[in-house]
Amino acid sequence: MMDRRKSIQTMILGVGASALAFHGCKPEGGEAPAPETAVNTDTNYFGRTPKELERIEKLNAEQLFNEHEMETISVLSTVILPPKEPFGGPIEAEVPEFIEFIGKDMPQMQNTLLGGLMWLDHKSNTEFGVEFKSATLEQQQQILDTICHPDLDVPLDDQPLEIQFFALMRNLVVTGYYTSKVGIADLGYKGNSPNVWDGVPDEVLKKHGVEYDPEWIAKCVDQSKRNVIAEWDEDGNLLT
Amino acid sequence: MQIKESPEVYDVIIVGSGAGGGMATKQLADAGYNVAVVEAGPFFDPADPKTMTQLKNPYDSPRRGAGTTRAFGEWDQSWGDWHVDGEPYTTEEGTTFKWWRARMLGGRTNHWGRISLRFGPKDFKGKTRDGYGEDWPIGYEDVKPYYDKVDKLIGVFGTKEGRENDPDGFFLPPPKPRLHELFYIKGAKKSGIPVIPGRLSMLTKRINNERGVCFYCGQCNRSCQVYADFSSGSCLIFPAQKNGGKVRLYVNAMVREVTTDEEGRATGVSYVNKEDRKEYKLRGRVVVLAASACSSARILLNSKSKQHPNGLGNSSDLVGKYLHDSTGSSGAAFIPDLMNRDVTYNEDGVGGMHVYSPWWGDHSKLDFPRGYHIEVWGGMSQPNYGFGFDMDNFNKLMGFPTGGYGDKLREEVKRYYGAVIGFGGRGEGLARKENYCEIDPTTVDDYGIPVLKFNYKWSDIEVRQAKHMQDTFEEITHNMGGIYLNKPGKDKDYGLHAPGEIIHEVGTTRMGDDPKTSVTNKFNQLHDVDNVFIVDAGPFVSQADKNCTWTILALSWRASDYIIDQLKKQNI
Numbered sequence: 107m108m109d110r111r112k113s114i115q116t117m118i119l120g121v122g123a124s125a126l127a128f129h130g131c132k133p134e135g136g137e138a139p140a141p142e143t144a145v146n147t148d149t150n151y152f153g154r155t156p157k158e159l160e161r162i163e164k165l166n167a168e169q170l171f172n173e174h175e176m177e178t179i180s181v182l183s184t185v186i187l188p189p190k191e192p193f194g195g196p197i198e199a200e201v202p203e204f205i206e207f208i209g210k211d212m213p214q215m216q217n218t219l220l221g222g223l224m225w226l227d228h229k230s231n232t233e234f235g236v237e238f239k240s241a242t243l244e245q246q247q248q249i250l251d252t253i254c255h256p257d258l259d260v261p262l263d264d265q266p267l268e269i270q271f272f273a274l275m276r277n278l279v280v281t282g283y284y285t286s287k288v289g290i291a292d293l294g295y296k297g298n299s300p301n302v303w304d305g306v307p308d309e310v311l312k313k314h315g316v317e318y319d320p321e322w323i324a325k326c327v328d329q330s331k332r333n334v335i336a337e338w339d340e341d342g343n344l345l346t
Numbered sequence: 347m348q349i350k351e352s353p354e355v356y357d358v359i360i361v362g363s364g365a366g367g368g369m370a371t372k373q374l375a376d377a378g379y380n381v382a383v384v385e386a387g388p389f390f391d392p393a394d395p396k397t398m399t400q401l402k403n404p405y406d407s408p409r410r411g412a413g414t415t416r417a418f419g420e421w422d423q424s425w426g427d428w429h430v431d432g433e434p435y436t437t438e439e440g441t442t443f444k445w446w447r448a449r450m451l452g453g454r455t456n457h458w459g460r461i462s463l464r465f466g467p468k469d470f471k472g473k474t475r476d477g478y479g480e481d482w483p484i485g486y487e488d489v490k491p492y493y494d495k496v497d498k499l500i501g502v503f504g505t506k507e508g509r510e511n512d513p514d515g516f517f518l519p520p521p522k523p524r525l526h527e528l529f530y531i532k533g534a535k536k537s538g539i540p541v542i543p544g545r546l547s548m549l550t551k552r553i554n555n556e557r558g559v560c561f562y563c564g565q566c567n568r569s570c571q572v573y574a575d576f577s578s579g580s581c582l583i584f585p586a587q588k589n590g591g592k593v594r595l596y597v598n599a600m601v602r603e604v605t606t607d608e609e610g611r612a613t614g615v616s617y618v619n620k621e622d623r624k625e626y627k628l629r630g631r632v633v634v635l636a637a638s639a640c641s642s643a644r645i646l647l648n649s650k651s652k653q654h655p656n657g658l659g660n661s662s663d664l665v666g667k668y669l670h671d672s673t674g675s676s677g678a679a680f681i682p683d684l685m686n687r688d689v690t691y692n693e694d695g696v697g698g699m700h701v702y703s704p705w706w707g708d709h710s711k712l713d714f715p716r717g718y719h720i721e722v723w724g725g726m727s728q729p730n731y732g733f734g735f736d737m738d739n740f741n742k743l744m745g746f747p748t749g750g751y752g753d754k755l756r757e758e759v760k761r762y763y764g765a766v767i768g769f770g771g772r773g774e775g776l777a778r779k780e781n782y783c784e785i786d787p788t789t790v791d792d793y794g795i796p797v798l799k800f801n802y803k804w805s806d807i808e809v810r811q812a813k814h815m816q817d818t819f820e821e822i823t824h825n826m827g828g829i830y831l832n833k834p835g836k837d838k839d840y841g842l843h844a845p846g847e848i849i850h851e852v853g854t855t856r857m858g859d860d861p862k863t864s865v866t867n868k869f870n871q872l873h874d875v876d877n878v879f880i881v882d883a884g885p886f887v888s889q890a891d892k893n894c895t896w897t898i899l900a901l902s903w904r905a906s907d908y909i910i911d912q913l914k915k916q917n918i
Contacts, residue, residue, distance in 0.1 A: 325543065
């Protein structure tokens with residue numbers, strides 16, 4: 107078994123100010139508790155089992171889209187979700203690389219993706235005599251405007267391939283962007299970091315027209331005493 | 347080739363390292379016994395940075411958290427899900443069962459929801475209450491002292507509410523509700539449905555200097571690196587070792603059968619080492635099965651001998667019978683008043699519900715006999731694969747333009763972020779002899795061990811309960827000014843999850859006073875073989891509208907005390 111304290115000391119190097127901010131309250135008397143949080147700074151690991159890592163390596167060694175198709179995906183994703191300062195867009199979010207990987211990871215998408223890309227070029231060549239990626243933004247939008255309104259009352263699978271393709275691409279671009287570092291910054295998500303939850307801010311409660319019941323709140327954790335070891339009387343009433 | 351036999355004779359061999367096995371390990375090792383723990387998966391420690399998924403960002407993975415290799419998403423800390431490589435199971439035609447197995451030290455406790463509810467007095471006496479099923483041979487008063495001890499040893503937050511069938515315990519204080527939970531409280535109370543703080547085993551307050559305190563990342567399903575949630579390895583097995591206990595871990599060791607002597611008493615277990623694919627034997631004075639309700643039944647049924655031709659402990663022919671899972675039906679609501687959230691704060695909270703609704707119904711006015719509780723989810727959670735999909739559904743509900751692309755997508759994402767509330771109704775399904783698992787003689791796993799075949803069907807009673815869940819979710823949604831999404835109707839059995847999908851399977855080796863109608867006695871000891879015990883959920887006579895883990899832990903502790911007593915008296 108690994109030495110936990112040592113591993114935490116190694117990992118604590120990566121903890122930012124937010125993690126340290128709430129270590130103010132020590133237990134009354136006795137030794138200060140071990141640091142409460144640890145952030146693994148080695149980005150090579152993301153908790154995969156050896157078998158899972160093997161699968162990822164295998165997929166990485168394969169190629170789904172050729173260079174032209176990757177360029178088309180880059181152009182298309184940027185039309186779907188144009189970059190915005192200061193958060194960038196699909197390119198900064200590595201959306202094309204994500205779509206290449208997910209297409210191999212979920213092979214059931216491959217036909218729609220590959221077929222859809224061919225449809226885009228065929229359509230662009232027919233209409234404008236140029237491949238989609240080299241068409242003007244206006245021409246690209248003209249094409250996309252014909253496929254970006256699926257009929258919400260009909261199952262997507264029953265609609266033409268190009269409609270399915272666009273719906274899938276739009277989902278992948280949005281999810282790829284908002285699961286990236288720049289997309290999360292744009293979204294404003296503040297979680298996935300050590301903190302002390304002490305309720306919804308007052309202004310947010312007001313904005314949504316709700317309030318805390320004082321009786322309920324009285325039973326909730328007093329965060330200033332979170333590090334004081336719990337003790338109860340024999341009826342289960344918390345004493346500390 | 348000859349089977350290799352260990353020279354050492356253990357006092358106790360424990361098969362499985364989840365909640366039941368972990369608790370037996372802790373109690374028996376603390377009492378000074380020499381214990382072997384045999385786990386079918388590899389070693390796992392939530393604090394090991396190599397396997398850790400806690401605090402990872404979606405972009406740490408090329409698939410951004412998608413569930414391609416893990417059914418509950420890439421970060422879920424369960425090695426194995428509905429499918430385990432090389433370990434199939436089969437189902438009788440026309441029936442369904444979904445079986446989740448986690449092959450790792452600590453088993454499913456590494457990813458579970460930590461909802462830690464005691465069974466109430468009525469839950470032990472189902473037959474007396476409404477005529478269905480059977481009463482337990484024990485009552486709440488027998489288990490209460492152990493629930494109390496489990497609360498103090500492991501830690502659970504909650505509040506004293508004085509509810510008759512939802513007994514209070516030794517609680518840590520709960521976290522304050524999140525915004526969507528305030529909406530839920532308002533909506534449920536309008537319909538007279540009670541809402542109380544959640545009861546989950548996370549440390550909102552320190553309980554000792556060995557385990558950390560919750561830092562509110564909302565990721566308990568990833569298993570906590572500071573041991574602030576309950577996992578069997580971090581809270582029971584490692585502390586037992588640290589305490590100087592004689593605990594020998596055998597990992598990647600797939601138990602085939604319990605071995606017996608001429609008198610039919612257990613002598614130990616035989617297992618297949620998954621690494622060298624050879625069979626080994628361990629010898630022990632007592633064998634404790636904690637492999638999960640179905641896996642322990644499988645081991646018993648595969649342990650055939652001259653003395654036990656029908657499988658070990660199976661003279662009643664009831665091993666595998668009365669298999670039952672919790673019922674479940676789920677729903678989601680879109681709440682316009684939760685649109686356009688203020689994202690300036692972190693509302694991850696604990697990894698689970700800060701509030702829930704315990705069962706409130708009056709069965710004299712209902713067309714089903716047993717209840718359910720409602721779990722609530724929602725909020726501004728970490729975006730992972732699937733985030734932002736199909737926003738047109740919401741556009742349509744709100745009368746906004748659908749389709750399109752461009753900057754409007756950014757607006758839509760932010761408009762709808764955190765505006766959905768989810769409901770999980772989790773209830774009691776009835777224990778029936780007709781629902782069972784048995785050995786499939788035609789199929790073995792990669793270790794040559796015959797596998798289980800399941801035969802399980804819900805009855806109309808469970809379907810009617812699911813309908814009540816759906817109608818209730820819809821009503822609460824309307825009370826919140828929301829729009830209920832995709833309500834399943836009769837054609838879909840009102841969204842009733844397939845048997846097994848709630849992952850609360852129990853009942854396969856039920857306890858009782860009569861050896862003809864039960865497999866174990868009230869101390870989890872086989873009627874047929876006095877040195878074999880079962881401390882997973884197999885001995886449950888009935889589920890409750892509660893999750894089963896806290897009761898597994900309490901009963902495993904109680905059985906361990908009994909084993910210690912019997913060993914001291916030299917009765918076993």
